[in-house]
Amino acid sequence: MSLYNILPNSVSYLDKSYDPLFAATGVNTGTLLNDAQPIFYGDWEITTLVCLDQVQWCNPLNGKCTAETYPVAAMEQAAFDIDLNAFQGALLWRFTLAVDDKDMFDSGIGNLGVSGE
Numbered sequence: 001m002s003l004y005n006i007l008p009n010s011v012s013y014l015d016k017s018y019d020p021l022f023a024a025t026g027v028n029t030g031t032l033l034n035d036a037q038p039i040f041y042g043d044w045e046i047t048t049l050v051c052l053d054q055v056q057w058c059n060p061l062n063g064k065c066t067a068e069t070y071p072v073a074a075m076e077q078a079a080f081d082i083d084l085n086a087f088q089g090a091l092l093w094r095f096t097l098a099v100d101d102k103d104m105f106d107s108g109i110g111n112l113g114v115s116g117e
Helices: 071-081 086-099
Strands: 002-004 027-033 037-041 049-052
Touching: 071 086
Parallel strands: none
Antiparallel strands: 002 049, 027 037
């Protein structure tokens, strides 16, 4: 699971925004250009986005599949419960090594660091 807290900082909009993550519906407003243009700021100090990474492994030779679950549990189920042959088991192991710690956080925003660069 990846948890993201999104801060609006001083982002402003020229029109209302009803986006669930970047809502600016008129709760916090101001003006621009000598009070001629209204601007809208984010409704909340922080919004949260939660992402859950799920994996399912299937054996095409017998139609058996693991449950849709987090990657480690799916790999363990695949290794013992879906009757993989030796080639499939080796492929499962190599793929698991390749994608270990490659969830949304590790492959995306987590690499940006504190500065976002």
